[in-house]
Amino acid sequence: MDDFRSAMQAAVARMDPSSAAVSAYHLGWSAADGTPLRAPAGKGIRPTLALLSAQAAGAPAAAGIPAAVAVELVHNFSLLHDDVMDRDTERRHRPTVWTLWGVPSAILTGDAMLTVAAEVLLDSGSTHALEALRLLMTTTRELIHGQVEDLQFESRESVDLQQCQQMADRKTGALLAASAVLGCVLVGGDPAITRALDSYGRALGVAFQLIDDLLGIWGDPAVTGKPVLSDLRARKRSLPVTYALSQGEAAGRQLAAWLRSPATDDEDALRRIAELIEATGARSWAAGQAAWGIRQAEQALADSTIPPQIQAEFMKVARFVADREY
Amino acid sequence: MDDFRSAMQAAVARMDPSSAAVSAYHLGWSAADGTPLRAPAGKGIRPTLALLSAQAAGAPAAAGIPAAVAVELVHNFSLLHDDVMDRDTERRHRPTVWTLWGVPSAILTGDAMLTVAAEVLLDSGSTHALEALRLLMTTTRELIHGQVEDLQFESRESVDLQQCQQMADRKTGALLAASAVLGCVLVGGDPAITRALDSYGRALGVAFQLIDDLLGIWGDPAVTGKPVLSDLRARKRSLPVTYALSQGEAAGRQLAAWLRSPATDDEDALRRIAELIEATGARSWAAGQAAWGIRQAEQALADSTIPPQIQAEFMKVARFVADREY
Numbered sequence: 001m002d003d004f005r006s007a008m009q010a011a012v013a014r015m016d017p018s019s020a021a022v023s024a025y026h027l028g029w030s031a032a033d034g035t036p037l038r039a040p041a042g043k044g045i046r047p048t049l050a051l052l053s054a055q056a057a058g059a060p061a062a063a064g065i066p067a068a069v070a071v072e073l074v075h076n077f078s079l080l081h082d083d084v085m086d087r088d089t090e091r092r093h094r095p096t097v098w099t100l101w102g103v104p105s106a107i108l109t110g111d112a113m114l115t116v117a118a119e120v121l122l123d124s125g126s127t128h129a130l131e132a133l134r135l136l137m138t139t140t141r142e143l144i145h146g147q148v149e150d151l152q153f154e155s156r157e158s159v160d161l162q163q164c165q166q167m168a169d170r171k172t173g174a175l176l177a178a179s180a181v182l183g184c185v186l187v188g189g190d191p192a193i194t195r196a197l198d199s200y201g202r203a204l205g206v207a208f209q210l211i212d213d214l215l216g217i218w219g220d221p222a223v224t225g226k227p228v229l230s231d232l233r234a235r236k237r238s239l240p241v242t243y244a245l246s247q248g249e250a251a252g253r254q255l256a257a258w259l260r261s262p263a264t265d266d267e268d269a270l271r272r273i274a275e276l277i278e279a280t281g282a283r284s285w286a287a288g289q290a291a292w293g294i295r296q297a298e299q300a301l302a303d304s305t306i307p308p309q310i311q312a313e314f315m316k317v318a319r320f321v322a323d324r325e326y
Numbered sequence: 327m328d329d330f331r332s333a334m335q336a337a338v339a340r341m342d343p344s345s346a347a348v349s350a351y352h353l354g355w356s357a358a359d360g361t362p363l364r365a366p367a368g369k370g371i372r373p374t375l376a377l378l379s380a381q382a383a384g385a386p387a388a389a390g391i392p393a394a395v396a397v398e399l400v401h402n403f404s405l406l407h408d409d410v411m412d413r414d415t416e417r418r419h420r421p422t423v424w425t426l427w428g429v430p431s432a433i434l435t436g437d438a439m440l441t442v443a444a445e446v447l448l449d450s451g452s453t454h455a456l457e458a459l460r461l462l463m464t465t466t467r468e469l470i471h472g473q474v475e476d477l478q479f480e481s482r483e484s485v486d487l488q489q490c491q492q493m494a495d496r497k498t499g500a501l502l503a504a505s506a507v508l509g510c511v512l513v514g515g516d517p518a519i520t521r522a523l524d525s526y527g528r529a530l531g532v533a534f535q536l537i538d539d540l541l542g543i544w545g546d547p548a549v550t551g552k553p554v555l556s557d558l559r560a561r562k563r564s565l566p567v568t569y570a571l572s573q574g575e576a577a578g579r580q581l582a583a584w585l586r587s588p589a590t591d592d593e594d595a596l597r598r599i600a601e602l603i604e605a606t607g608a609r610s611w612a613a614g615q616a617a618w619g620i621r622q623a624e625q626a627l628a629d630s631t632i633p634p635q636i637q638a639e640f641m642k643v644a645r646f647v648a649d650r651e652y
Contacts, residue, residue, distance in 0.1 A: 016471035018478070081437065085430035104411035104477050107433060108470050111407065115466045116439070118444055122460045134448045140441045144434050145342035151430050152344070208505055 003132030004043055004051070007065045011073060011116050019112040022105050026097050027077060045317060046071040049179040053197055056306045057189025065126035070136055071179040075115035075217050078143050078175075080110035085151065097179050114140065124186060132186040139178040146170030153237055164242040165206075173205025174210070180204070180314075196304035200297045201313060207293030208321050210286045213238035216323060218283065223324070229270040235259060239289075244280040253282045294322045329605065330369055330377070333391045337399060337442050345438040348431050352402060352423050372397040378639050379523055382632045383515025388508030392450035397460055397505040399443035404469050404501075406436035411477065425605040433474045440466065445513050450512060458512040465504040466600040471548055490568040491532075498538070500529025506530070506640075522630035526623045526640060533619030537613045539564035541650060543600050547621060549650070561585060565615075567569030570606040620648045 012023045024030040030037055047068035054064025082088070084106045092097060098106035121133045130255040149167040153159045180201030184194050215224045216231030216238055224230075231238050237245075237259075245252050245259075254277055262269070277283065297318050301311045350356040355450075356363055373394035394585025408414070409422040410432045416422060424432035447459045475493040479485045506527030510520050533591045541550045542557030542564055550556075557564050563571075563585075571578050581602055588597070603609065623644050627637040 018472050018474045019470065077437075081433050085433060103429070104473075107407050107411060108474055111403075111437075111440070112442060112467060112470050115463050115470065119460065119463045119467075122456055122463065131446055133459070134445065135449065137441050141340065141342070141438060141445075144438050144441065147430075148342050148434055152472045204424065302483045321521065 003062060004047055004065055004068050007069050007120075008072065011069050012121050014119065015112045016107075016114055016197045018105070019109045022097055022109040023076075024099060025100070026080060026109065028092065032095070032100050036186045039069045042066075044072060044075075045321070046175065046179040048096060049176065049201070049314075051181045052310060052317070053180050053183030054189075055159050055183070055310050056197060056314075057184040057187050057193055058307075059183075059187035059189070063126075063187045064231060066120050066126070067132060067179075069120045069180035069187045070117040070132075070173060070183060072135060073113045073120070074140055074143070075175060077113035077117065077140075080113065082108050082147060085147070090117070102283065115254075121186070126186050126188070126303055127187055128188045132182055135178055135182060135185055139174050142174035146174070148173075158245070159237055159242060161239075161242050161246045164239055168239060168297050169205065169210040170229065171210045173202055176208060177201030180187075190305075193304060193306060196300050199300035200318075203293045203296035203300060205293075207297070207318070209289040210239055210290040211321060211324055213240050214283065214286050214290070217241075218279065229267065229274060230271055232270045233263075233265060235263060240277055240282040241295065243285050244277045244282040247280045247282075249280065251276050254320070271320050274289040290322065294318050327481055328390055329388060330394050333395050333446075334398065337446050337627060339394050339440045340442050341435075343501040344431070345435045348423055348427060348435040349402075351426070352406060352435065352636070354418065354420075358421070358426050360372050369394075369509065370398060370401075371402050371499065371647070372505040375502065375527070375640075376509045378636060378643070379509030380513050380515075380567065381512040381636045382517055382523060382640075383513050384633075385509075385515070389452075389513045392446050392452070393458060393505075393508035393512045395446045396443040396458075397501060397508060398440045399446070400462060400469070401501060402467055403436045403439035403443065403466075404440065404473070407431050408473060411473065447512070451507050452514070454511050454512055454514045458508055461504055461508060461511055465500050468496045468500035472498075472500070472600070478648060484564055485568060485569070487565075487572045492533040493627065494529065494565060495528070497510035499528055499537045501558035502534060503527030510609055516631075519630060519632060522626050522632060525642075529619045529622035530579045530644055530647060531619075533616040533623070533644070536565055536616040536619065537647060537650055539566050539611065540612050543567075543603065544629075555593065555600060558596045558599055559589075563590060566603055566608040566612045567613065568609040568631055569611050570603045577602050581606075616648065620644050 008027070011226040012020050015023060025032055028037060028116070050068035050071050051064040053067065054233055055061050070104060078133055079091065080097055083091060084103050085100045088096055089099050096106070097109065117136065118133060119127050124243060126132065146167050149163070150171060152174060153167065177198055178201070182195045184197055213231065214224065216236065217229065219226065221228045227233065241255070244255050255273065258273055298315060332404050334353070336355070338346050341349060345359060352357055354363060376394035377387040378389040378398050379393065381387050404422055405417065409417060410424045414422055415425050419462065422432070423435060432642060443462065447455050447462060452458065472493050476497060479493065481488070503524055504527070506523045507518070507520055541559065542552065542562065543555065543566060547554045549642055553559065570581050581599065582597055624641060627640055
């Protein structure tokens with residue numbers, strides 16, 4: 001963990017001083033004025049997966065550090081740019097970078113993160129660096145594709161459930177799967193293990209997105225850190241909303257009419273919409289799909305030759321994802 | 327040339343359909359509605375340098391194609407993002423991407439270009455792909471650093487000439503130098519040739535920036551394609567302006583006062599400022615420095631073992647840069 005932290009710091013230190021300072025803020029290492037913050041507790045789901053991924057292939061966790069740093073940087077590159085595009089003003093209870101330093105700083109710091117992510121893999125010293133970087137770049141293109149679709153869907157009258165799921169796979173699933181695979185690729189692991197980790201990661205990604213969407217509607221603000229009913233407030237066409245619309249019954253039509261109406265912050269009205277969505281079966285559908293994803297993830301591991309104690313660690317991550325309360 | 331064009335098209339075809347369409351517009355291949363345009367005449371200075379760079383190492387030009395595509399994509403990645411940051415509404419007589427499709431499209435298409443640039447080198451099949459990509463990523467970080475400084479300088483009371491030159495080296499010189507080197511690195515050329523090409527490229531970059539700055543003040547709009555006195559209109563602290571300010575005489579002080587005054591589009595007033603700058607010796611200083619850069623570039627080649635006919639091609643590029651009228 002400490003090794004990961006110092007590798008992240010070394011990666012950020014490659015940047016120009018301004019991008020490095022903005023990164024330190026965005027990553028939660030410092031306040032907006034540069035004052036160091038007490039180190040946050042966890043290292044995040046993607047780096048955790050990347051370190052386990054190296055161990056799944058029989059290598060020490062340390063061998064996965066460049067992969068862990070690279071996925072964390074690509075994830076944060078996409079957050080910085082997405083916050084600009086989505087005009088999001090808060091992330092993890094703090095003002096977003098573009099609101100503090102302007103759009104140019106957010107764009108440039110994101111660019112620097114993507115660049116340094118590639119450099120960290122190139123400088124890993126692994127004979128499989130090229131292969132690992134190819135996977136990371138393909139994944140980054142998937143992420144970009146997902147964000148392109150997400151923005152397109154906002155202005156589209158109807159989006160079917162399959163399109164919505166594909167978009168979520170690209171925006172969320174692809175990088176989670178890549179995180180679970182990248183450490184293994186970097187240490188030159190057995191292709192059969194790579195395939196098992198990819199299946200695990202994709203299934204986990206599906207569950208992750210569904211649970212995020214459930215939290216966005218029915219999550220407890222004290223737990224999620226987001227405002228109550230936040231996704232409805234933002235009229236996000238999340239998976240449960242798209243499912244409800246696809247049911248085409250009276251409730252679906254009422255929901256469609258609401259999506260076309262002017263936005264409101266009236267909490268009672270939003271609560272009624274949440275009830276409407278639940279009445280279509282969308283909440284239990286999403287919860288069921290998420291649980292299915294977690295079981296699929298577990299099965300992918302069980303069918304592999306990954307050491308049992310590493311499988312158990314991967315399942316801890318899966319259960320952490322599944323048990324976020326909603 | 328046709329091989330380069332089709333390699334560019336194949337690279338863009340890796341992107342999601344929306345980013346590919348936006349790229350095709352930005353690169354001048356299609357109109358905003360997607361109608362194909364007659365192919366533009368040249369292939370641009372950076373790809374030309376990258377192809378020559380492979381030849382300098384004794385390889386066929388074709389071996390430099392992945393390098394040529396990669397530098398062209400990184401260049402255009404930076405243009406797309408810079409246009410957003412600088413709020414530039416026109417480029418090469420056409421509306422910029424963000425004015426047509428919005429800031430998110432410009433950010434995402436730029437991101438896709440950077441990603442694909444890396445992929446093209448990774449998939450080049452060269453045993454030196456890793457080394458080439460490391461150079462490209464270091465250069466990209468320099469580009470980002472240069473843009474960070476450029477934006478910082480806008481809000482700074484005074485910038486000294488050395489800082490201004492360093493910024494220009496990063497923003498313009500670094501990628502020109504990398505273009506001149508990358509083909510050679512990709513084909514595993516002799517390090518002595520790599521060093522000669524780097525010296526050539528850095529010197530060319532200095533000349534390129536100075537001449538661009540001269541054109542921005544004294545260029546003929548019919549030739550430059552930019553509005554008359556465009557850099558003064560935008561109050562750009564270009565190298566000649568910074569030189570003039572550094573002279574600290576009456577003219578320098580008058581210029582500083584003008585930079586602090588509210589912006590004006592009055593052409594007569596801008597012409598008087600141009601005369602003021604010229605009176606400090608800034609115009610002949612810049613022209614002299616540019617000519618010196620071209621001579622340095624030529625010397626770097628002459629001192630190397632690069633085949634004479636390839637040296638001659640490199641000097642054609644240098645003279646093309648030098649002879650843009652101003």
